[in-house]
Amino acid sequence: MRDTISLYLRFVSVCLRSKMQYRASFILLSAGQFFSLLLEFLAIWALFARFGSLRGWSLPEIALFYGVTHGSFGVAEIVGRGFDTFSDMIKSGDFDRFLVRPRSTTLQVAGREFDGRIGRLVQSVAVFCWGLHALPITWTLAKAAILAAMVIGATCLFYGLFVLQATLSFWTVEGLEIMNAVTYGGTETAQYPLTIYRPWFRGIFTFLIPLACVNYLPAGLLFGGRHAALSAAPVLALCPIAGALFLGFSLLCWRAGVRHYCSTGS
């Protein structure tokens, strides 16, 4: 296990060093992503300027949801790059080489590549801090722990989605655009509180993809009962575990996919 972790960290450092060889590209890509998300947040601001509120929610409150969601997605996007772009390996047949190496495929694919774009992470942390500053929430150690659990849970969940996306390409070969609906679509959804959506849609993102468990449900504890729509029952602090369970489930699917795989080449 220790050996696995040290190998993974080595993959990380090799990849980061190679990225840093193209410093200008790293800065441009990150700045571009930051700019893009900044405009998106300005659009949310424009909607609030026009409509005043979103079913009783204020902009700073949305900023907290936004920050947690995009922050977690930002981390998952960086570390999950190996799985995100995995379908290329299937198409080119490069995955076959991984199978003959004396290490697990999960480790090798996870350590294959890292995304250098930190724009989303920086932007979401900034939005989150602004929201925090604008809201009269008193912070306790327990709340900080819940926030950490939410971020870790959501990161696991998004990572799990990338693993599932990679797993699907064992069958479809071509990467599936439809998975963007749940990865990017999931972030778009979870940047607002789930109450604003219709029941069937909430069902999808609660039971099928437990995004609500890492985001909306435990958020009630952070707001401390300021919202009638949100419960602050202490048991909800356990919800973020669903993110880890989802990742576990995705990795099981991945294993099944690897067993099924029989190369695309001749």
Place this chain on the structure above:
Amino acid sequence: MTPYTALLSARFRVLLQYRAAAFAGFGTQLFWGLIRVMIFQAFYDSSAAVQPINRAEAVTYIWLGQAMLGLLPWNLDSDIRAMVRNGTVAYELLRPLDLYSTWYMRAVAQRTAPTLLRCIPLFVIAGLFFGLRPPASPAACAAWLLTTAGAIALGCAFSTLMNVTLVTTVAGEGISRFVSPLVYTLSGMLIPVSLLPPGFLPVINALPFRGLVDTPFRAYLGLLPGHELGPALFHQAAWTLALVAIGRMLLQRSIHRLVIQGG
């Protein structure tokens, strides 16, 4: 048939082959559209104030955006990028054709063919089940078709300009990373232009982006009165000509300095 129209129809038919991709794209855009519709409906439910476009119009606007997303010049032509990187762009220079027109025709095919495949099922499904309304009147439909043609001409001039920048920058990703979010936000794709703060409008009216999305969509909804149709078309045409002129000039200059590597 001139070589350019032949090229256009050939590319168009090639791109029509990707039906599975279109189907997957349709599913993604349907889901995405549903999310956005629910968000906008929630905003409309939160305020009783009269808005420049009403709730039902906003829903139709969002669905039109999903259907017409492919027309938006938000990405580069990956074939041109590959040609510039591996040097085969030299073959393009050898052909007895005007390079700019060739690339413009590629852009027209790249924008219209996938969009045609995706928009038909989206119109049907969103129209039947999710609140996409038909054009406000026959006149609105005609105005919509006219301004959409203008939007395609403008969008392709914009695409071609972005593709031309690939010749000088080689890596090329850089520019589109900054231009795409601008196009996406200021055209109306992210949020209907009429819902942006009124203070922004003079700037947005001067820029070309509104002609890509907002103008045809307002025409569709019947929110573009007859006397505004002429100026709107003029705005599209003027920007198209300007972008074509800039694109041609830039291409001319970069071809002059182009060094093809390899032997």
